[in-house]
Amino acid sequence: MTDRPREIETLIEMMARLPGLGPRSARRAVLHLVKKRAVLLVPLAQAMQQAAETARECQCCGNITTTEICEICTDPERTTGTICVVEDVADLWAIERGGVFKGRYHVLGGTLSALDAVGPDELRIPTLAARVRDEGISEVILALNATVDGQTTAHYIADALADTGVTLTSLAQGVPIGGELDYLDDGTISAALKARKGF
Amino acid sequence: MTDRPREIETLIEMMARLPGLGPRSARRAVLHLVKKRAVLLVPLAQAMQQAAETARECQCCGNITTTEICEICTDPERTTGTICVVEDVADLWAIERGGVFKGRYHVLGGTLSALDAVGPDELRIPTLAARVRDEGISEVILALNATVDGQTTAHYIADALADTGVTLTSLAQGVPIGGELDYLDDGTISAALKARKGF
Ligand SMILES: [Zn+2]
Ligand SMILES: [Zn+2]
Numbered sequence: 001m002t003d004r005p006r007e008i009e010t011l012i013e014m015m016a017r018l019p020g021l022g023p024r025s026a027r028r029a030v031l032h033l034v035k036k037r038a039v040l041l042v043p044l045a046q047a048m049q050q051a052a053e054t055a056r057e058c059q060c061c062g063n064i065t066t067t068e069i070c071e072i073c074t075d076p077e078r079t080t081g082t083i084c085v086v087e088d089v090a091d092l093w094a095i096e097r098g099g100v101f102k103g104r105y106h107v108l109g110g111t112l113s114a115l116d117a118v119g120p121d122e123l124r125i126p127t128l129a130a131r132v133r134d135e136g137i138s139e140v141i142l143a144l145n146a147t148v149d150g151q152t153t154a155h156y157i158a159d160a161l162a163d164t165g166v167t168l169t170s171l172a173q174g175v176p177i178g179g180e181l182d183y184l185d186d187g188t189i190s191a192a193l194k195a196r197k198g199f
Numbered sequence: 200m201t202d203r204p205r206e207i208e209t210l211i212e213m214m215a216r217l218p219g220l221g222p223r224s225a226r227r228a229v230l231h232l233v234k235k236r237a238v239l240l241v242p243l244a245q246a247m248q249q250a251a252e253t254a255r256e257c258q259c260c261g262n263i264t265t266t267e268i269c270e271i272c273t274d275p276e277r278t279t280g281t282i283c284v285v286e287d288v289a290d291l292w293a294i295e296r297g298g299v300f301k302g303r304y305h306v307l308g309g310t311l312s313a314l315d316a317v318g319p320d321e322l323r324i325p326t327l328a329a330r331v332r333d334e335g336i337s338e339v340i341l342a343l344n345a346t347v348d349g350q351t352t353a354h355y356i357a358d359a360l361a362d363t364g365v366t367l368t369s370l371a372q373g374v375p376i377g378g379e380l381d382y383l384d385d386g387t388i389s390a391a392l393k394a395r396k397g398f
């Protein structure tokens with residue numbers, strides 16, 4: 001379609017690359033943005049600029065933060081002996097919505113995958129072992145997705161941490177087979193977390 | 200959720216206000232953006248900034264443009280005697296995807312609606328009558344949605360243009376009852392346009 005201004009076309013193409021948006025919803029979103037230029041497009045452009053300038057990975061746990069170490073890692077109210085290992089920041093957010101877990105996190109940044117050639121060093125696994133030793137961790141909750149790759153990764157981490165003597169737990173039954181944490185309702189996650197069992 | 204940095208929270212809230220995105224898809228989109236900061240977040244922020252600075256309404260037809268008069272209105276290859284009236288720029292884009300119509304457009308910016316208190320002066324109806332007189336228009340295609348408000352608006356425009364002597368047509372059967380143009384496949388719209396009938 002050649003009769004759309006280049007600036008609009010570019011914006012539609014970039015929006016269409018977001019997860020959950022296709023070409024059609026990208027077109028509708030952009031039209032909406034242009035119509036609400038002052039109250040939506042301008043502030044959203046600024047918010048993106050701000051996020052681009054400030055967002056980074058927590059040097060300790062991999063959470064998204066705007067400081068060197070994230071607010072969860074530095075929160076004195078949170079317990080220090082337990083680390084909850086998740087694949088992704090979306091999973092951390094999902095568990096936080098439940099409001100049950102009061103320890104710290106470790107965001108792997110994915111799962112081991114032979115198919116995608118993701119090995120332990122592509123993930124935040126070496127630093128997890130270091131944290132368990134250095135921070136006096138007594139329990140590691142392996143809150144990975146109930147997928148083949150998620151469970152393969154959980155077993156790999158369990159092996160890697162075996163000689164540290166740390167207690168390994170996983171989420172209780174309640175997480176459906178093949179279920180991804182970020183798709184579950186908050187209550188299910190909290191219940192599974194409370195009833196967590198030895199791994 | 201207080202443990203998310205303010206900049207990220209703001210971005211999620213604004214993204215959630217886009218049509219087709221809820222809180223969950225906004226969270227996923229923002230995570231994706233932050234992970235792909237260099238290749239997606241930064242360019243998207245710039246594209247939004249650019250669109251915010253340049254996008255405006257065509258002073259002639261209401262299309263989105265970056266110039267005073269849009270590329271369709273100024274295209275010498277397009278025929279000048281026919282105006283296709285649409286509710287929204289999304290409908291103009293949908294018809295352009297069909298590639299059949301070679302005339303000009305007039306974007307109303309909505310439909311008459313007693314419920315929402317939208318009268319003729321809130322829409323681009325007075326300027327349509329002026330264009331029909333000034334541009335020597337012989338045919339006005341009323342390509343409004345097959346909804347109650349769309350058809351009410353079409354009848355209102357037909358009355359308003361009655362004394363100009365212009366030929367009024369509407370899209371042929373093929374547009375389903377209650378169907379919105381932007382949701383139809385391109386072939387359906389083109390077929391309905393080719394087989395358009397007197398209004
Ligand atoms: Zn952290
Ligand atoms: Zn125009």
